[in-house]
Amino acid sequence: MQTNYLLPHKHKTLGWILFGLGIVSGIILQIFDFGNNDLFNYSPISNFNFEFLDEIISALIIIGGLLVGFTKEKIEDEFIYKLRNDSLVWAFILNYIILLLTIVFFYEGSFLTVMIYNMFTPLLFFIIRFNFLKLKSRSDEE
Incomplete structure (x- = not known):
């Protein structure tokens, strides 16, 4: 691929x-x-x-x-491509859920603090989800 x-x-x-x-x-x-x-x-x-x-x-x-x-x-096949895409979508949706909750529940300085952390959450969620799914697929194969 x-x-x-x-x-x-x-x-x-x-x-x-x-x-x-x-x-x-x-x-x-x-x-x-x-x-x-x-x-x-x-x-x-x-x-x-x-x-x-x-x-x-x-x-x-x-x-x-x-x-x-x-x-x-190391092996970039269609399964890894699907895991990558699914993880990106999942991270994107989760990030916006957190953003929505932040808008509703946090104000002033606390809002800014949460927004600063929110800069990193899409990458963090993607990395965690993608590596979790890879690890899970390896354990299912064994």
Whole structure:
């Protein structure tokens, strides 16, 4: 099956590294809140500005997620193509359900926070669903 929009399989490892690093760093950044914390005011690196970290982490998640989600599998057949398409549709629908719930239930600052996380949910849902379906299909074959 010819899929012109997919990258070569060799980029998948780099994608997982970038994606994992971005997710873990993002969680750490949210836990310790480096941008709004006085933690670094008393350190030798107090002149160092941590405001750019969220942009770097966002870029890692997006680039890594795109590499993971849109690189070819070792065996790229019609079944994988169907799983990929089904996962994309599922992620898209789930993302808009969350967006609708956010519009209804969140206001002001909380709304903005949820919207920031919502930037990453389509990629995250797609990657989780696609890999879950691949794993499930492998276990069904055995």
